Amino acid sequence: MSEPTEEKFYEKKISRRQMLKYTGVGAAGVMIGASGIGSVLNVFGMAMPDDDETAKNKIKFYGAHQSGIATDVPTHIYFASLDVVVKTKKELQDIFKTWTSLSVRLMNGEPVGDTSTNGYVPAKDTGEAKGLDAANLTLTFGVGPSLFDRPEFGLASKRPKELKDLPHFPKDQLDPAITGGEICIQACADDPQVAFHAVRNLIRAVSGKVSLKWSQAGFNSFPMKKNKKQTPRNLFAFKDGTANPNTGSKTDMNEVVWINPNESKPWLTGGTYLVARKVQMHLETWDRTALGEQEATFGRHRDSGAPLGKQQEFDEVDLEEKDASGRPVMPADSHVRLAKEAGTRILRRSFSYSSGIIDSTGTYDAGLLFISFQKDPEQFIKIQRKFGRADKLNEYITHRGSALFACFPGIQKGSYIGEALFN
Secondary structure (H helix, E strand, O other): OOOOHHHHHHOOOOOOOHHHHHHOOOOOOOOOOOOHHHHHHHHOOOOOOOOOOOOOOOOOOEEEOOOOOOOOOOOOEEEEEEEEEEOOHHHHHHHHHHHHHHHHHHHHHHHHOOOOOOOOOOOOOOOOOOOOOOOOOEEEEEHHHHHHHHHHHHHHHHOOOOOOOOOOOOOEEOHHHHHHOEEEEEEEEOOOOHHHHHHHHHHHEEEEEEEEEEEEEEEOOOOEEEEEEOOOOOOOEEEOOOOOOOOOOHHHHHOOOOOOOOOOOOOOOOEEEEEEEEEEEHHHHHHHOOHHHHHHHOOOOOOOOOEEEOOOOOOOOOOOEEEEOOOOOOOOOHHHHHHHHHOOOOEEEEEEEEEEEEOOOOOOOEEEEEEEOOOOOOHHHHHHHHHHHOHHHHEEEEEEEEEEEEEEEEOOOOOOHHHHHHH
């Protein structure tokens, strides 16, 4: 007997008798209790399951905002940029419906389907996360500017004016192979295999409907002080993310990150914009640079993370402070000074990466997977333009990859990822 389609399940209610018929069980088979219909629907991979509050190291999938934005930064990321292969709006819509159900399961620490029940066919789940818990997995989905250029999807009228390719910035040397994309999936977790498993199985579930354009794994390490995570360090050994907005403050997040009503297209209310930049860090050059020069480049003391002239990491940056000779304590070309002078803020969630070597010289292919969230891409653009050619850090880094995505608002139970975009 052929299985019923997902569309039929969504369009009409199914009686208990019909359900028993579809699943091939009856009087001699399985009793379905108060929650049994959902369990049976899981057989077809069509249910919209609940967050499992009992799961270990679990972060909720459903909510006002997507996870992985204001959520505490974990130790690992697997970021994937995808292109869409399907040709109709309904097929695109079905991709997000499929991902919704699977995402809840993955964030519950569950497999997306059986792992080994039938030795004659491929398992529904690839199995490498078996035995691991949810590991604080978060999944964040967004759509890129080029998706709205596809006439077959009919989404041109839904495109926000802010959603366009980032401009070329001074010192950019972008590789087209790691630039752009029509959909992004950001998987963050405290276990690298959990993050990779999530993206792998989401893409596998819609095989032939999307293609992987580029991806990057990344990591962070968090020093602990009095059982509290401290700011992580990048591969230049400087603290990264000190000046972030307070993710626990509704006022701060509404001002910097979340798109409020009437600030963009209605389908983006409660969402945000994600900027991804793959930044190669020239470690060999940096390692030959004196510590004082390194600190002047960033505008912070390496060990404490404090702004130059200050003692503590979170001390206010003072651009007017002078030294004994009357020169600015904060150099004019320092990274911190230029960022402060830009006069705007973003939420950084960056990760280090190390992907072997670039060529036969043994140069590290290592650096920063820069991720930032902001309610308007112009916030990032303004800061990056301020850096321009003046930023002394440019001597030690090269921007190789770049992308911009509009991240959907949170998903409510009974809905699916990006539903408002298709209405």
